[in-house]
Amino acid sequence: RLTLRAIILVAFFLTALSKIFLLPFILIDDIRRGLIWIRNKSFTKKSADPEQKAESETISRSDFIIKAGMAAAAIxxxxxxxxxxxxxxxxQVNRRKLYLPNLPKxxxxxxxxxxxxxxxxxFYNKTAVSGGVEMLLAEKxxxxxxTGDIVNSLASEIKDYQDIFSKVKAPLGVFSTLGNHDYGDYYFGKEPSAAKxxxxxxxxxxxKNLNWDLLLNENRRLKVDGEEIAVIGIENWGAGRFLKYGRMELAVKGTDDAPVKLLLSHDPSHWRAQVLTDYPQIDVMFSGHTHGMQFGxxxxxxxxxxxxxxxxxxxGFYREKHQQLYVNVGYGFLGYPGRVGILPEITIFELKRG
Structure with missing residues (x-):
């Protein structure tokens, strides 16, 4: 269920947003009233009737503007x-074909x-979360x-959902990496501590308990019928203010002979800031992090x-020359406990030669 903190935050956010939409209409009405007052003070009134009529029109128009503002705020x-x-x-299950020219047959x-x-x-609906996992597994x-952020900050958060995500299995394995929230920086602070x-x-x-292979600046090989491709996982690396725990030079070590290299990196800004410039051997990078802002x-x-x-x-997909990036908009949510237009995503890629 929704926590008290989440309910308070949502109530505050919705109230503030509604007021933001209403404010321009109130401002317009105040400006209009001010101009009418100046006009009435600037000209001699010939009789009481025109003034009374103007005041009536003012009230009527003010009422219309305020009601229009309330309607806009309600949207x-x-x-x-x-x-x-x-x-x-x-x-939402999004099925994508992923074309790779060097893909082994x-x-x-x-x-x-x-x-x-x-x-x-x-999360506040365990049944719904389980339903999403079943949708993923149904795709086989x-x-x-x-690609990271299993929690908001604390390991204890996943306690009630560990049984659900332990069902996430696949014949060739489940490979994971860490996101910026997994390090606890937003709860414990950026400085090292024993608790952190x-x-x-x-x-x-x-x-480990989920039987997910957590890749911390390292790589693995996927093997099918004697052929191999590399799966590389890096700790969180984000451009700008985000701490850079990732070490690409370690993550790619020993992958030179792999015909295809797939990179798991939580933050998509890593692609343009480092991967495109320094690691042209990476064929595809898989990311998350943005949530699509849960609105759009x-x-x-x-x-x-x-x-x-x-x-x-x-x-979605992005491409620069031979390198590709896919940004998944996320399975969960953060802050605002909902999504408008940008719905939670389960992506299924079919690898194709070409």
């Missing part, structure tokens, strides 16, 4: 409420599932990638979210 309020009731757990048609940003500390992917170290150790152990529009031919003013790559 985001209704949308965000709907996003909580209907959008938070409305999991044995991997042609192999499928990989991706989920990201579970944020288990935000050959391998599964999880214990929390991170517990989170790493959770991946995604259609086959158009997508928009406020997050695009922060992240150049924030949802």
């Amino acid at each position: 985001p309020l209704a949308s965000l409420t709907y996003g909580i009731v209907s959008g938070a757990y409305d999991y 044995a991997f042609d048609g192999i499928t990989i599932g991706q989920i990201s940003d579970i944020h288990s500390g935000s 992917p050959d391998a599964i990638f999880f 170290s214990r929390n991170l150790a517990e989170i790493k152990n959770i991946h 529009v995604i259609t086959p031919n158009f997508q928009w979210s406020p997050i695009e003013y922060i992240y150049k790559e924030w949802a």
